[in-house]
Amino acid sequence: MNLTLAWRMLRRELRGGELRLLFAALTIAVAAVSAVGFLADRVGRGLEGEARQMLGADLVVAADQPLPAELAAEAGRRGLRTTQTLVFPSMVFANGRAQLVEIKAVGAGYPLRGRLHSAAAPGQPDLTVDGGPQPKTAWADERLFGLLALEPGAPLGIGQLQLPVSAVLTREPDRSFNVFAMQPRLLMHLDDIAGSGLIQFGARVRYRLLVAGEAAALAQWRAWAEPRLGRGQRLEGIENARPEIRNALDKAQRFLGLATLLTVILSAIAVALAARRYMQRHLDACAVLRCLGMTQGRLLRLHALSFVGLAALAAALGAGLGFAAHFALVSAMAGLIAGELPLPGAGPLGEGALVAGVLLFGFALPPLLQLARVPTLRVLRRELGPPAPLAVLGYAFGFALLAMLIVRAAGDLRLGLFAVAGFSGALALFWGLAWSAVRIAGRLRGGAGFGWRQGLATLARHGAANTLKIVALGIGLMALLLLGVTRLELVDAWQKSLPADAPNRFVINIQPEQRQALADWLAGQGIAAELAPMVRARLLRINERPVSAADFPDDERAQRLVEREFNLSWRRELPAGNEIAGGRWFAGPGQEASVEAGLAKTLGIGLGDRLLFSVAGVEKSVAVTSLRRLDWDSMRVNFFVLTPPGVLDDAPASYITSFHLPAERRQAAAQLVEAFPNLTVIDIDAVLAQIQGVVGQVVGAVQLVFLFTLAAGAVVLYAAFLSAIDERRFELAVMRALGARREQLRGALLVELAAVGGLAGLIAALGAAAVGQLLARQVFELAPEFSLASPLLAALGCALATTLAGWLGMRRLLAVPPLAALRQGA
Incomplete structure (x- = not known):
């Protein structure tokens, strides 16, 4: 009986629009959490599913110096397979061009686990191959083909060697997830390293010994090898495969998770507002049901079941939207995550359902309790409002649940508590600023027209509701401004801090016997x-x-x-x-x-x-x-x-x-490499451009998440408008009955909406500027210029957007005849 009645009531309320706003707030929160959850789950499954392939072996010994031969010898005596790889940066050249690459030299048998993929030419389908390049040949990835205008089989200058590029390297098993890969990759055979002259004293080389075999023999060899490892040598297994990748992705996902919580917080505010309005509009109906014999417990269960159905629908739709949005996140972070990712599991669905449940019953429960306790006497005396002895405790319970969500998303108790304190402090600061701004704006009526005076008067008279609108919209907009405009200002300040003739080329691996010859060569070039x-x-x-x-x-x-x-x-x-x-x-x-x-x-x-x-x-x-x-x-x-x-x-x-090498003399770098093949010339301009590209991808992903935040802010704004519609309907009806024209009231509403939007944009822009200045001076040690243009433009843009959105929601108030509105409010 209760289930059937609850479902029928839910369908009626959704069709009538009573629960649409609540449904929208829940859906946005679930979508934001699910999108980040699906991304994290896909990356996590990829890391777990390809742990051995990411190592290219079962165990790897890594070091920054040549490894002792006894490690490989002992592994061979125990029946284990081994091979070695070297990874280092160097310059290569072809067709009169030079390019810094990351060279990986692999021994026979590489890889021990997983498969290499290569293609005959750029753009052609890749194939699985059993081993790496043969001696006297090299493979290059597609980026390097484009940068040097290479053709398959064309010679490539690598140190003192000229090796034909016989294939396109499309995938390496131990490089499946390419995090912050700054340079193109070149694969060559380990036997060719000696003849290249690239490995000399001072070269930056990462040495790796790959080991694979039976589990028992591996365990015995590991127990033998670990005590013998020296400084700078470490043993990696599938349990800690590529820790730098895991750490980088964990931090990125944690940051995205905390960013998502802004959406959840704003959605919680929207849920509280929408649930409060739902309670106010259903007090009379519940009072009638109480008169007809329905008990408080049954009334509470009826609405609770209806809200459970609402949470289930919002979780399903939000999860679907999050699943679609996570593909955009994957695309935005394409430079950080290379290779094929498996499809995500069902775990994020539970995360979305948890968020829906926390928000709904943490912030909608207090109004529901008030609704169930409505006095039957309200049927005769409508001035009796809802009882509110448990409202504060109910909202405190909701905030406690929200704090648990924040700590859970942070992944660390200390970080989570700091995040809770930071969010609480930011909300309190924004509330104080918005309240003060509303009070000040209410005093600026002056002698202007009726619309201006009445709009600002209404702004101040409904100070609490308008402050909430400003805070909600301001937080979402500040996040976008901080990641958008402020980020560009920081980059511009950093670029201005560099002298025009700052060095933009580094040369390493210069041997003592080359010092004088190189100095003479540079002097001859006027460098x-x-x-x-x-x-x-x-x-x-x-x-x-x-x-x-x-x-x-x-x-x-x-x-x-x-x-x-x-x-x-x-x-x-x-x-x-x-x-x-x-x-x-x-x-x-x-x-x-x-x-x-x-x-x-x-x-x-x-x-x-x-x-x-x-x-x-x-x-x-x-x-x-x-x-x-x-x-x-x-x-x-x-x-x-x-x-x-x-x-x-x-x-x-x-x-x-x-x-410093001017742009018009870039060819000198290629000539330098041709004259001294063992040198590594690092183009700082190119590296910085690549770093900015990677940072831009991360920022782009976070901005996608903050679009949910802005949407949640808009829902809060709309919820705040709707929560005041009944009260405004009566006010406007009284004013029209007293002779105010519809055009005058329209002007007053527009002034109020523009003031709310303008104040939100101004506070958001000033907050973003303050945080940006703090980051610049305390973290980046920069002194960016403060421009009044950004706050003014943000205030103007937000005022226009808020005016349009609010007017679409509240314009129908002016269409209601005064007598009908007065009767309805009586």
């Missing part, structure tokens, strides 16, 4: 460049304390720093762009060191500390006599640690330089 020595060293101790990654359990950056090799150099004078932050510069020869201040803070290094480095197997001890602040944006060659001459001169060194 001013300083060749700085560079020594690779590993930090062993700070004072008497051995340094290891375990010393920094909560700092990933510190762990990476102590596990890698540092680049050290020596200087007699303080380099340009460096500033002494503490201590003194070198007074003369001695076992001293100057450390970059940020590195010192991260690793806990102070003035007077003694640092012990291992340089090519030789220990060097230096005392920290100064800390330096560096201008990293100068694009000059900088080092974390500097010593005076005489400390590192006997260590094996390579050289590095940077210089």
Whole structure:
């Protein structure tokens, strides 16, 4: 009986429009959560389903130095298959062009797990192949074919070799998810590396030993190998395959999840407003049912069942919209996620249903309780409103459920609590600003016409409702402005902070015997460049304390720093762009060191500390006599640690330089590579452009999510308008009965709507500017210019949009005859 009656009531209310706004708010929230959930689920399934393929093996030993031969030898003795790969950046050239690529040299048998895919030519279907390129050949990905105008079989200059490009590399098993891949990929055989002359002292090479075989033999070999791994060597298995990819995607998904919660928060406000209006419009009907014998419990169950059906419908439609929208997110992040992703599972459907349930029964339950407790006497005395003893507790319960959702989306209790506090603080600040603005605007009536005076008077008279409209619309608009306009202003400020002649080319892998020849070549081209020595060293101790990654359990950056090799150099004078932050510069020869201040803070290094480095197997001890602040944006060659001459001169060194190359002389980079094939020339302009492209993709994905936020803000705005329609209907009827013309009232409504939109746009733009300035100065150390154009344009645009949307919802009030409205409100 209850189910049938509840379903019939739900259908009637949806057809009559009483629950459409509530339904829209729930659907938008579920769609936003489901879209991000489907994306996360697809990526997660891809990572889990291709764990071994992502490694190309069962186990991998990775290092930044050549691996001991005993690791592969012991694996062979245990019946395991092995192969090796090297990955490093280098320049290649063809057809008079040069291009920085990421070269991957693979040994026989690669890959041990998964399959390579290649095509005969760009645009042709790819095929699965059993192994990598044969010796004396190379494979290039399609990007490299386009950049160098390559033809299949054409020779490609790789160091001292000319190798024909025999195939198009379309997929590598251990590169299925290509996160922040900045350069095209080139695949070649490991046997060709020696003849290329590319691997010399100072080269940035990642060494990997791939191992595969039976599980028992793998476990035994792993137990044997792990205690023998040295500094900078790590063992990766399917349980931690590609941790950098997992971390990057986890952070991106967490950010998208927190961004989605803005939509959920605004949807919660819309649900509360719509449920309150539903309660007010059904008090009389419920009072009649109470008079006819329906108990409070049965009345509550009837409406609760109806709302359960509404939540189920909203969850189904929202999940469908989210499933469609997640394809747009995948497309927007195409540069971050390469390869085929499996279809998502049903998990996000549960997430959407959870959100619908939390929002509906967290923020619609208080009005439902009031509806069930309506007094029967209201049939005779309509002035009796709903009882409200439990309203505050009900909304507190809803906020607690919403806070649980935020913590769950954050994935970390501490981060989640900060997010709850941040959202609460932002809402409180926006509410205070909007309330103050409404009060001030209400005093600006002056001696203008009736529409202006009455519109601003109504704005102030309904201050709470209008403040809610401004806050809801302002939050959604601020998010879009912060990611759109403010992001462009930050990029523009960063570009303006670079000198016009800032270095835009870095050259690495310069050998000592090439130093003078390269200096002469650069001078002959009219290029001013300083060749700085560079020594690779590993930090062993700070004072008497051995340094290891375990010393920094909560700092990933510190762990990476102590596990890698540092680049050290020596200087007699303080380099340009460096500033002494503490201590003194070198007074003369001695076992001293100057450390970059940020590195010192991260690793806990102070003035007077003694640092012990291992340089090519030789220990060097230096005392920290100064800390330096560096201008990293100068694009000059900088080092974390500097010593005076005489400390590192006997260590094996390579050289590095940077210089400015005007756009009209780009060909000089290709000529440099042809003259010195082993050098790696990094085009900073191209790299920065690629970074901006990747960041743009992430921002684009987040902006897609914030479109849901803006839609939720619009629903809140419309809900706030509808919640005031009954009251406005009576007000307008009284004013028309007192002689006000319809044109005058229309002008008053338009002024009120424009004021709400304009204030929301202004507060949103100022908030975005303030957050952008804070990020620029505290995080990016920039000083962007503040422009009044953005707040004014945002205020104008939001005022126009709000006026149009609000007028479409409220114009029918003026069409109701005054007598009918007065009778209805009586």
